[in-house]
Amino acid sequence: xxxxxxxxxxxxxxxxxxxxxxxxxxxxxxxxxxxxxxxxxxxxxxxxxxxxxxxxxxxxxxxxxxxxxxxxxxxxxxxxxxxxxxxxxxxxxxxxxxxxxxxxxxxxxxxxxxxxxxxxxxxxxxxxxxxxxxxxxxxxxxxxxxxxxxxxxxxxxxxxxxxxxxxxxxxxxxxxxxxxxxxxxxxxxxxxxxxxxxxxxxxxxxxxxxxxxxxxxxxxxxxxxxxxxxxxxxxxxxxxxxxxxxxxxxxxxxxxxxxxxxxxxxxxxxxxxxxxxxxxxxxxxxxxxxxxxxxxxxxxxxxxxxxxxxxxxxxxxxxxxxxxxxxxxxxxxxxxxxxxxxxxxxxxxxxxxxxxxxxxxxxxxxxxxxxxxxxxxxxxxxxxxxxxxxxxxxxxxxxxxxxxxxxxxxxxxxxxxxxxxxxxxxxxxxxxxxxxxxxxxxxxxxxxxxxxxxxxxxxxxxxxxxxxxxxxxxxxxxxxxxxxxxx
Amino acid sequence: xxxxxxxxxxxxxxxxxxxxxxxxxxxxxxxxxxxxxxxxxxxxxxxxxxxxxxxxxxxxxxxxxxxxxxxxxxxxxxxxxxxxxxxxxxxxxxxxxxxxxxxxxxxxxxxxxxxxxxxxxxxxxxxxxxxxxxxxxxxxxxxxxxxxxxxxxxxxxxxxxxxxxxxxxxxxxxxxxxxxxxxxxxxxxxxxxxxxxxxxxxxxxxxxxxxxxxxxxxxxxxxxxxxxxxxxxxxxxxxxxxxxxxxxxxxxxxxxxxxxxxxxxxxxxxxxxxxxxxxxxxxxxxxxxxxxxxxxxxxxxxxxxxxxxxxxxxxxxxxxxxxxxxxxxxxxxxxxxxxxxxxxxxxxxxxxxxxxxxxxxxxxxxxxxxxxxxxxxxxxxxxxxxxxxxxxxxxxxxxxxxxxxxxxxxxxxxxxxxxxxxxxxxxxxxxxxxxxxxxxxxxxxxxxxxxxxxxxxxxxxxxxxxxxxxxxxxxxxxxxxxxxxxxxxxxxxxxxxxxxxxxxxxxxx
Numbered sequence: 001x002x003x004x005x006x007x008x009x010x011x012x013x014x015x016x017x018x019x020x021x022x023x024x025x026x027x028x029x030x031x032x033x034x035x036x037x038x039x040x041x042x043x044x045x046x047x048x049x050x051x052x053x054x055x056x057x058x059x060x061x062x063x064x065x066x067x068x069x070x071x072x073x074x075x076x077x078x079x080x081x082x083x084x085x086x087x088x089x090x091x092x093x094x095x096x097x098x099x100x101x102x103x104x105x106x107x108x109x110x111x112x113x114x115x116x117x118x119x120x121x122x123x124x125x126x127x128x129x130x131x132x133x134x135x136x137x138x139x140x141x142x143x144x145x146x147x148x149x150x151x152x153x154x155x156x157x158x159x160x161x162x163x164x165x166x167x168x169x170x171x172x173x174x175x176x177x178x179x180x181x182x183x184x185x186x187x188x189x190x191x192x193x194x195x196x197x198x199x200x201x202x203x204x205x206x207x208x209x210x211x212x213x214x215x216x217x218x219x220x221x222x223x224x225x226x227x228x229x230x231x232x233x234x235x236x237x238x239x240x241x242x243x244x245x246x247x248x249x250x251x252x253x254x255x256x257x258x259x260x261x262x263x264x265x266x267x268x269x270x271x272x273x274x275x276x277x278x279x280x281x282x283x284x285x286x287x288x289x290x291x292x293x294x295x296x297x298x299x300x301x302x303x304x305x306x307x308x309x310x311x312x313x314x315x316x317x318x319x320x321x322x323x324x325x326x327x328x329x330x331x332x333x334x335x336x337x338x339x340x341x342x343x344x345x346x347x348x349x350x351x352x353x354x355x356x357x358x359x360x361x362x363x364x365x366x367x368x369x370x371x372x373x374x375x376x377x378x379x380x381x382x383x384x385x386x387x388x389x390x391x392x393x394x395x396x397x398x399x400x401x402x403x404x405x406x407x408x409x410x411x412x413x414x415x416x417x418x419x420x421x422x423x424x425x426x427x428x429x430x431x432x433x434x435x436x437x438x439x440x441x442x443x444x445x446x447x448x449x450x451x452x453x454x455x456x457x458x459x460x461x462x463x464x465x466x467x468x469x470x471x472x473x474x475x476x477x478x479x480x481x482x483x484x485x486x487x
Numbered sequence: 488x489x490x491x492x493x494x495x496x497x498x499x500x501x502x503x504x505x506x507x508x509x510x511x512x513x514x515x516x517x518x519x520x521x522x523x524x525x526x527x528x529x530x531x532x533x534x535x536x537x538x539x540x541x542x543x544x545x546x547x548x549x550x551x552x553x554x555x556x557x558x559x560x561x562x563x564x565x566x567x568x569x570x571x572x573x574x575x576x577x578x579x580x581x582x583x584x585x586x587x588x589x590x591x592x593x594x595x596x597x598x599x600x601x602x603x604x605x606x607x608x609x610x611x612x613x614x615x616x617x618x619x620x621x622x623x624x625x626x627x628x629x630x631x632x633x634x635x636x637x638x639x640x641x642x643x644x645x646x647x648x649x650x651x652x653x654x655x656x657x658x659x660x661x662x663x664x665x666x667x668x669x670x671x672x673x674x675x676x677x678x679x680x681x682x683x684x685x686x687x688x689x690x691x692x693x694x695x696x697x698x699x700x701x702x703x704x705x706x707x708x709x710x711x712x713x714x715x716x717x718x719x720x721x722x723x724x725x726x727x728x729x730x731x732x733x734x735x736x737x738x739x740x741x742x743x744x745x746x747x748x749x750x751x752x753x754x755x756x757x758x759x760x761x762x763x764x765x766x767x768x769x770x771x772x773x774x775x776x777x778x779x780x781x782x783x784x785x786x787x788x789x790x791x792x793x794x795x796x797x798x799x800x801x802x803x804x805x806x807x808x809x810x811x812x813x814x815x816x817x818x819x820x821x822x823x824x825x826x827x828x829x830x831x832x833x834x835x836x837x838x839x840x841x842x843x844x845x846x847x848x849x850x851x852x853x854x855x856x857x858x859x860x861x862x863x864x865x866x867x868x869x870x871x872x873x874x875x876x877x878x879x880x881x882x883x884x885x886x887x888x889x890x891x892x893x894x895x896x897x898x899x900x901x902x903x904x905x906x907x908x909x910x911x912x913x914x915x916x917x918x919x920x921x922x923x924x925x926x927x928x929x930x931x932x933x934x935x936x937x938x939x940x941x942x943x944x945x946x947x948x949x950x951x952x953x954x955x956x957x958x959x960x961x962x963x964x965x966x967x968x969x970x971x972x973x974x975x976x977x978x979x980x981x982x983x984x985x986x987x988x989x990x991x992x993x994x995x996x
Contacts, residue, residue, distance in 0.1 A: 386632040427665050
């Protein structure tokens with residue numbers, strides 16, 4: 001077989017990111033702790049260059065490269081853009097916090113950028129092994145990030161849990177890959193989907209392989225019953241890391257699920273859609289109910305994440321292109337809403353103590369009415385109250401599920417039941433989001449000082465909050481984009 | 488002036504005004520000049536809206552039942568959602584009620600609100616825009632967005648400026664109404680998957696099977712029965728009313744409850760007429776329980792606001808009764824004319840109750856501001872120290888009891904009259920309200936206003952000032968005007984009511 005030089009252009013964003021990352025890595029060696037902010041600006045420049053590259057490389061049509069194991073399409077452009085933007089928000093929100101807390105290590109930026117590279121690889125993967133590669137690159141960066149504050153016992157515990165469970169999930173995933181490869185003889189997603197159409201999907205080994213892959217996806221998403229790590233890690237990690245986990249990680253998980261389920265295994269829809277239904281209903285129920293009992297805001301948001309994962313999975317469950325669009329729309333809007341919410345948590349944490357307790361939000365409306373209003377936007381957005389964007393996300397999913405039910409004949413009652421389960425748990429969920437509003441607006445402040453924030457942070461947070469409201473008032477463009485990407 | 492975008496103006500001007508007030512704020516001091524300016528600004532906006540809504544009456548064509556002042560532009564093309572507004576005889580009176588009540592609420596809160604006053608007025612302005620949005624939306628999704636968004640300002644109004652148990656009351660209010668409306672959302676999406684759009688008028692003509700109709704009707708019922716509220720899902724209302732600040736209670740009673748009734752005439756009856764018919768006796772039964780049982784409950788209340796809250800539930804029972812009388816009337820040969828009498832009665836009752844209950848809550852607010860007590864036992868002989876106030880309160884109490892010549896009489900009388908065309912027992916039970924309503928209202932008035940001066944605090948009361956006199960005076964004029972000459976109001980809604988009655992009569996199976 002002659003050696004063909006692959007087309008590198010579709011992987012331009014990854015190459016730019018990697019190059020910029022190396023520059024940051026070397027430059028950071030020459031920066032003293034006091035002037036660590038230089039690394040921050042370099043990292044931001046790296047993100048900017050990456051965004052330019054993402055747009056430069058955005059393809060007219062679907063492009064494959066590296067012997068078909070790498071894909072560049074409009075979905076990858078959108079997801080890469082969103083995750084880069086999200087990381088930009090993470091950096092802006094956490095800069096002052098890290099400076100204040102004495103965590104002035106350049107590694108934060110480096111590991112975050114490495115994680116982003118992993119996310120990129122997952123987004124553009126067209127083979128199960130490429131996916132695995134990206135997944136591990138992201139996961140290893142995250143394990144290190146969670147343990148970032150090395151003197152904190154809580155961080156170490158969280159990182160240990162995350163690492164051990166994550167390793168098991170990776171192993172499960174790989175085992176699934178090997179089974180699928182054994183049956184079909186290919187790991188390329190395109191080839192896989194074609195092979196399954198050829199030979200049919202009636203094969204028990206194939207279903208086993210699928211089940212292991214779904215476990216891997218569920219673990220990354222944090223869907224019940226593979227959610228055990230999530231609350232502990234969210235709570236144990238320092239808040240900027242939680243911010244990373246809560247927003248960017250979701251985009252990565254979506255990419256993982258979309259590539260495997262939509263690109264690779266659409267022929268097995270009958271099998272995986274039942275698995276996803278069970279996972280999703282359990283996530284909705286457990287996430288929403290347990291979140292009510294939490295007094296720690298990070299833990300509460302962790303359980304709320306679990307419930308949102310239920311919604312995203314139900315988008316896949318619908319199994320139609322409308323359902324996938326709904327899942328994409330939900331993931332994108334949720335990632336930015338969560339980024340904003342954790343951004344506020346980072347913001348109001350005091351020196352030496354993270355804003356752990358819900359009671360830390362007491363009287364925020366009196367201390368800083370604007371930030372309280374932004375937090376209210378994030379909470380109402382998550383609760384799915386119109387006109388905030390979360391409403392359209394939920395509507396889209398419910399609509400896709402009911403629409404799939406209409407075509408399902410006798411099984412339509414299941415779909416209706418699922419839709420009703422979704423709305424009932426949304427109401428239960430609304431309770432704990434409203435409780436945050438209650439602390440901010442109805443209670444008196446224990447600490448009268450207004451919250452201080454740098455100008456760029458104020459600007460980013462305001463833009464983020466207004467976007468959650470603005471895309472709710474005019475969701476048309478974003479919906480059309482999702483429809484275009486998953487046609 | 489162009490009438491083209493009048494509805495959009497009515498919705499967005501108050502919302503923009505409210506946002507502006509919110510952004511400028513009162514600088515943390517309700518007595519500052521900035522807070523004063525914000526008050527005047529809020530009053531100005533609400534008065535402007537009241538003036539702008541006049542063309543809705545003068546330019547209204549009473550000869551047609553089709554939608555007027557229509558605006559229709561695409562909003563979310565992906566889902567075929569339109570920004571589709573329009574009014575007919577069913578919604579126009581309710582919009583006028585909204586624009587009429589809001590300035591009064593602003594004036595009523597003038598000096599009373601001592602903390603975060605700018606936010607208070609902003610919340611009411613935004614609320615006004617959203618409520619008008621609910622009454623004008625002809626696209627189901629637009630309707631739903633306004634319907635839900637409205638909960639947020641009300642949640643804050645009760646939670647920030649309410650009484651002692653405000654947090655319990657406001658969360659209960661929010662979750663109760665939210666739970667009701669999400670079921671409606673599922674039904675609306677189901678209708679969308681059937682018809683391909685969210686156009687409410689298209690839903691009216693959609694033929695739906697009986698079992699689907701029943702489920703849709705029940706889900707609508709979950710949303711609207713909570714809002715009206717009907718027995719047995721009324722329990723959020725006494726809590727919310729009692730804990731809300733006066734302005735909040737007024738808006739709740741005068742306008743928000745009407746959304747439940749409006750939902751029945753705009754969605755339930757025309758979209759699911761057959762299911763409404765098969766469940767009409769259930770609805771009538773629940774309404775009568777509301778009228779009779781809640782009437783007795785009101786009788787034993789010791790808290791003035793709670794008493795009026797329960798009387799609201801009883802009065803709203805008349806609204807649902809009048810709407811669902813259609814089927815027994817037709818069954819007993821009453822014909823469309825009889826049925827239309829019931830529906831018109833229900834609509835008039837909504838408007839009248841809006842004015843009367845608003846006035847009653849304002850009266851309680853007047854004495855509460857002075858005594859900081861709502862307990863009937865703390866009062867007695869108020870007429871000796873507040874004669875002008877007592878005159879107003881007696882008038883509104885009479886209207887609440889349904890005295891002829893006041894607005895309260897017209898709607899109740901029409902519904903009872905229609906009920907006699909159906910079955911005697913329905914009419915009999917409905918008519919007990921004339922006794923019960925008089926009992927609980929007049930007994931309260933007697934205990935609060937008349938007799939000897941009960942204690943030193945009552946003796947120290949000062950009569951109403953010019954601001955309060957103005958508000959109560961305007962309401963008194965409205966109560967008498969509707970009571971003596973309801974013709975313009977009835978004329979405005981008649982054509983639409985007839986069209987609705989005719990539409991209900993056509994099976995959609």
